[in-house]
Amino acid sequence: MKPDSESMEPKTVEITVAGKAIQAREGETIIHALWQAGRGHDIQTGCVGGVCGACTVTLRFKDGRRGGTDLACLRPVEEGMEVFPFPVDALASPPPVSDPDEDKLRAEFPTVDRCTKCDNCTIACPMGIPVMDSVLRMQKGQLEAVAEDFTTCIHCGLCRAVCEDKVLPHTMGIWVRRSLGLSVDHPALDQTREATMSDQEEQEWEHLLNCDDQERLQRAKAFRKEGIIA
Amino acid sequence: MDWAKISLDKVKDTRKERVDQTAPSISDDEAQNLIKEYHPDYVGNERRIHVGPNADSDPFPMELADLLESDSPVPKNFEPTVDIETDVLILGGGGAGVTAALGLADSGLTVHLATKLRLGDANTVMAEGGIQAALGADDSTRRHFADSYVGGHGKNDTGLLRHLCEEGPAGIRWLTRLGTLFDQNDDGTFRFRSGGGTSTPRVLACRDYTGLEIMRVLKNAVMSGKTQLLEHDAAVELTDDGKDRVTGAVLWNTQTGKLVTVSARAVILATGGSGQLRLQGYPTSNHLGATGDGLILAYRQGCSLVFPGSHQYHPSGSSYPEALVGQLVTESIRSAGAQILNVNGERFIDEMTFRDVVAAAIIREVVEGRGIETPTGRRGVWLDTPLIEQTKGKGTLTHQFPGLIHRFKRYGIDPTTQPLLIYPTLHYQNGGVRIDTECRTERAGLWAAGEVTGGVHGTNRLMGNSLLDIIVFGRRVSESVRQNVPERGAVTLTRLKRYRDELSGLPHKPETTAPQLYPRVSGMKFELKEIPKPGPGAEASPDAVKSFEPPDPFASR
Numbered sequence A: 001m002k003p004d005s006e007s008m009e010p011k012t013v014e015i016t017v018a019g020k021a022i023q024a025r026e027g028e029t030i031i032h033a034l035w036q037a038g039r040g041h042d043i044q045t046g047c048v049g050g051v052c053g054a055c056t057v058t059l060r061f062k063d064g065r066r067g068g069t070d071l072a073c074l075r076p077v078e079e080g081m082e083v084f085p086f087p088v089d090a091l092a093s094p095p096p097v098s099d100p101d102e103d104k105l106r107a108e109f110p111t112v113d114r115c116t117k118c119d120n121c122t123i124a125c126p127m128g129i130p131v132m133d134s135v136l137r138m139q140k141g142q143l144e145a146v147a148e149d150f151t152t153c154i155h156c157g158l159c160r161a162v163c164e165d166k167v168l169p170h171t172m173g174i175w176v177r178r179s180l181g182l183s184v185d186h187p188a189l190d191q192t193r194e195a196t197m198s199d200q201e202e203q204e205w206e207h208l209l210n211c212d213d214q215e216r217l218q219r220a221k222a223f224r225k226e227g228i229i230a
Numbered sequence B: 001m002d003w004a005k006i007s008l009d010k011v012k013d014t015r016k017e018r019v020d021q022t023a024p025s026i027s028d029d030e031a032q033n034l035i036k037e038y039h040p041d042y043v044g045n046e047r048r049i050h051v052g053p054n055a056d057s058d059p060f061p062m063e064l065a066d067l068l069e070s071d072s073p074v075p076k077n078f079e080p081t082v083d084i085e086t087d088v089l090i091l092g093g094g095g096a097g098v099t100a101a102l103g104l105a106d107s108g109l110t111v112h113l114a115t116k117l118r119l120g121d122a123n124t125v126m127a128e129g130g131i132q133a134a135l136g137a138d139d140s141t142r143r144h145f146a147d148s149y150v151g152g153h154g155k156n157d158t159g160l161l162r163h164l165c166e167e168g169p170a171g172i173r174w175l176t177r178l179g180t181l182f183d184q185n186d187d188g189t190f191r192f193r194s195g196g197g198t199s200t201p202r203v204l205a206c207r208d209y210t211g212l213e214i215m216r217v218l219k220n221a222v223m224s225g226k227t228q229l230l231e232h233d234a235a236v237e238l239t240d241d242g243k244d245r246v247t248g249a250v251l252w253n254t255q256t257g258k259l260v261t262v263s264a265r266a267v268i269l270a271t272g273g274s275g276q277l278r279l280q281g282y283p284t285s286n287h288l289g290a291t292g293d294g295l296i297l298a299y300r301q302g303c304s305l306v307f308p309g310s311h312q313y314h315p316s317g318s319s320y321p322e323a324l325v326g327q328l329v330t331e332s333i334r335s336a337g338a339q340i341l342n343v344n345g346e347r348f349i350d351e352m353t354f355r356d357v358v359a360a361a362i363i364r365e366v367v368e369g370r371g372i373e374t375p376t377g378r379r380g381v382w383l384d385t386p387l388i389e390q391t392k393g394k395g396t397l398t399h400q401f402p403g404l405i406h407r408f409k410r411y412g413i414d415p416t417t418q419p420l421l422i423y424p425t426l427h428y429q430n431g432g433v434r435i436d437t438e439c440r441t442e443r444a445g446l447w448a449a450g451e452v453t454g455g456v457h458g459t460n461r462l463m464g465n466s467l468l469d470i471i472v473f474g475r476r477v478s479e480s481v482r483q484n485v486p487e488r489g490a491v492t493l494t495r496l497k498r499y500r501d502e503l504s505g506l507p508h509k510p511e512t513t514a515p516q517l518y519p520r521v522s523g524m525k526f527e528l529k530e531i532p533k534p535g536p537g538a539e540a541s542p543d544a545v546k547s548f549e550p551p552d553p554f555a556s557r
Helices: A030-036 A102-108 A110-114 A120-124 A131-140 A143-152 A169-183 A187-191 A199-209 A213-226 B002-018 B028-038 B062-068 B095-103 B141-151 B158-166 B168-177 B210-223 B293-300 B355-367 B386-392 B396-400 B402-409 B465-484 B494-504
Strands: A012-017 A020-025 A056-061 A068-071 A081-085 B084-091 B111-115 B228-231 B233-240 B246-253 B259-269 B311-318 B339-341 B379-384 B420-429 B432-434 B446-448
Touching: A012 A030, A020 A030, A068 A120, A102 A110, A102 A131, A102 A169, A110 A131, A120 A131, A131 A143, A131 A169, A143 A169, A143 B402, A169 B168, A169 B210, A187 B168, A199 A213, A199 B141, A199 B158, A213 B141, B002 B339, B002 B379, B002 B386, B028 B355, B062 B293, B084 B095, B084 B246, B095 B111, B095 B210, B095 B465, B111 B233, B111 B259, B141 B158, B141 B168, B158 B168, B158 B465, B168 B465, B210 B465, B233 B259, B233 B293, B233 B494, B259 B293, B259 B465, B293 B432, B293 B446, B293 B494, B311 B355, B355 B379, B355 B420, B386 B396, B396 B402, B446 B465
Parallel strands: A012 A081, B084 B111, B084 B259, B111 B228, B259 B446
Antiparallel strands: A012 A020, A056 A068, A056 A081, B233 B246, B246 B259, B311 B420, B339 B379, B379 B420
16 A cells, blocks of 8 residues: 655646746645745735635746636646736625616626626636626526526636626626525524523523533433433 | 555445445444544643643643743834724634624724734635534424534533524524525525534535635625725734723734734634644644634733633545645535545444544544555545445535535546545634633623634534634624723733743743744744835835736736
8 A cells, every 4th residue: 555655756846936936846736835935925825725715826837838817725836837926806895685686786787798708707717617607697687597606706806807898797796696695585594583482492401501511411412312301 | 546546446346335334333432432542632742831821720732832932023122002093903804703893883883803814814714514503393402502512522611502502593594684695405495414413404504615605795795884904914912901901902914014003992802713733733724824813812911711722623634635635525525425434445433423533533543554645645544425426316516515526626536436535634723712601701801702712612513513603603792892892991011011021930931922823834924024214315125026017817818
């Protein structure tokens, strides 16, 4: 089972970050390479796990391969990679509305119809969201599908930053999701509105709380089996 | 993953017979012994500290002990002069801090929220599995309490835990009113998942992006309100009025390198956890800033810490590829049916028992030689994700766990056909600053909520109780502050001076400063920058970064 460690030694590659070269181990992420080089402050970093959208970068390759945009915390380094910090500021958006439709969306976001279908937003998205298609769905009012499209959106802002027509795709995405979300009825939650406690509830709390710690642990173990006082 | 072919073949070969196998059972006593023998909290890598309210009592992890006995980064000759005056200062931009800010929105109080990174760059956004609330048909707030109490080994603060469970449903309602979308069944009812140690399905989720869904809604909501945001401002010290009341904070702006003093009538500590201290060299699932800053700040003010030696090592941290080491593989993947296997393709623990038990069992398996070693020398056991596709139908993983698929796909690993290698990762700080049920610390003027606090989870937290914690106690802290906000006090560093005097009496002093602010591995650290005074005819400093246009990312399309 033990691997042949010599042949597995990671190769060293050279990348540049904001024009300055660093040596990195093949397979590690851009952020980890920056840490190794003592340059952690050079790219704004948040979760280091691909979900906060802080470490947006643009990429270019010396050999002309397509670069594009990505998250520095997830992107592994490659020989000849040129990395440029590309922070995108978060943007406040209009408050969500109940029962959203395409008219309400258009009223809040008149730029939705400016989309020229260049598809830059889709290519820029590090999460693989079909952003441009979703903007077209917004125009048609297919908002349930839009909400689904933006389920994985980390609001890094790249789709907005690369949009030449200021269409604000992800900003509309969360507006649609929140608007749909607050329009859903949840009968299960409305039931909990009654604040008065039944006798049974009071008895159960009494049973679980009114004893010493050792006894409580035993009672809790028994109670959790069926959810009733045994 | 050719290096693991022999073991992976065994996993494949045994899959058929494992499909209907019941999980290995473990008695309470066996579980306790397993934890005592193998859980990292119990290996004895701890020491007592000799200053502050917990002096010479509880054992602390070495890394945290060193920080608590370290000096402040604030220069000794620094005299705070107020730069910003506010009613409420919230320290921390994760779920607890932002919930508190939203709770104060219509209070008439001015609110500043300071965060070391950006708003929302926090552990909340990384939470995957879900949030608990007793809303199911067979469920009750008492059952939620009993599960959490047993999971926490009966060490939970019962007052705090009761609030957590009782206010769960109201917390969920608050979130849905803000527009949070939770997974639903076809009939529109909530879909509940099981978590390790839940006796009935109680976990609400948004696929495997529950924390992201909650955080982006909270962030979006707070950005359209009146909360003043201080991003890239790390709290490095609390100020006091000279009579033990907290009156503000000294912040360090990570971009300008300058110190900023804030005077506040109330300070809410919501700085989160400490996974990036990487105790005992463990990797972590936490974000860049999770270095326990709030523990240090509160402790210097005289607040005691509850269960400072209790941390959660999440059983399923990724162990391969190297770039993803420590990152979370959500517990709900086990609740969906993925089994944990050793090198021989054998199950060895009930995958759905409490987290500390599962983690200890994995460590035992590896210690006793039944683990798998990666080319870089890391070890782990298998999480048989392809099994879910077999039992729950093709496409289940892609639909239910898009985050997992997305992350591993980049490294050529497809969890629908390829088991994942996992090992425990430092995930959550169970202990923390002591609070009462109104989120008050032991110092007037200082409140706290979320992961920085200790007590509610005992010494082991259940899945889905941390997202609930930040919502319930984020709301409670705002209510408590609203009703008890004191008058403005003087802004001094009296407590710090006293703490420094105590430190000077120690025989050995660590050569670090605290709060640590960044993980050691990042090489990032506190640095004060003097702002050069521009003289007559001064040129731009030679090493000032020249501004440049980033290249057009689509130039080579």
